[in-house]
Amino acid sequence: MNKLMSAAIAASLAISALSTGFSQPAQAEQVKVPVMSQGDRTAMTMPSTGQSREAVRQRFGDPVSVSGPVGDPPISQWHYDNFVVYFEYNHVIHAVARHNR
Structure with a gap:
């Protein structure tokens, strides 16, 4: 998953969390698999x-x-x-x- 897509997903989750009453934005973890x-x-x-x-x-x-x-x-x-x-x-x-x- 590229960085732009990861950032978009994290932003979407943060907005969703804020609208449901959570005070902390969601965190996304990036998994890297060696070639x-x-x-x-x-x-x-x-x-x-x-x-x-x-x-x-x-x-x-x-x-x-x-x-x-x-x-x-x-x-x-x-x-x-x-x-x-x-x-x-x-x-x-x-x-x-x-x-x-």
């Missing part, structure tokens, strides 16, 4: 760090789309249905599960 613990990576098969582009293509097929390369060293992304693979030059540096839409 690497947002999903069960063990349940998915994804490319491993260090694999070559060719090894990824042989095992997972052609990507749905490709982004990059960008920067120095060149970083590119291969987008699959369930994950995104990040390459530095021709080797995997990370694979990330995609958010369910």
Whole structure:
């Protein structure tokens, strides 16, 4: 949830609390989940760090789309249905599960 939405919800709750006779505005707690613990990576098969582009293509097929390369060293992304693979030059540096839409 972004900060603007959190603030809007907190403001709405505060107005609601004031109209019902509570003297203290409502407090909202923001829960942060670290990127690497947002999903069960063990349940998915994804490319491993260090694999070559060719090894990824042989095992997972052609990507749905490709982004990059960008920067120095060149970083590119291969987008699959369930994950995104990040390459530095021709080797995997990370694979990330995609958010369910």
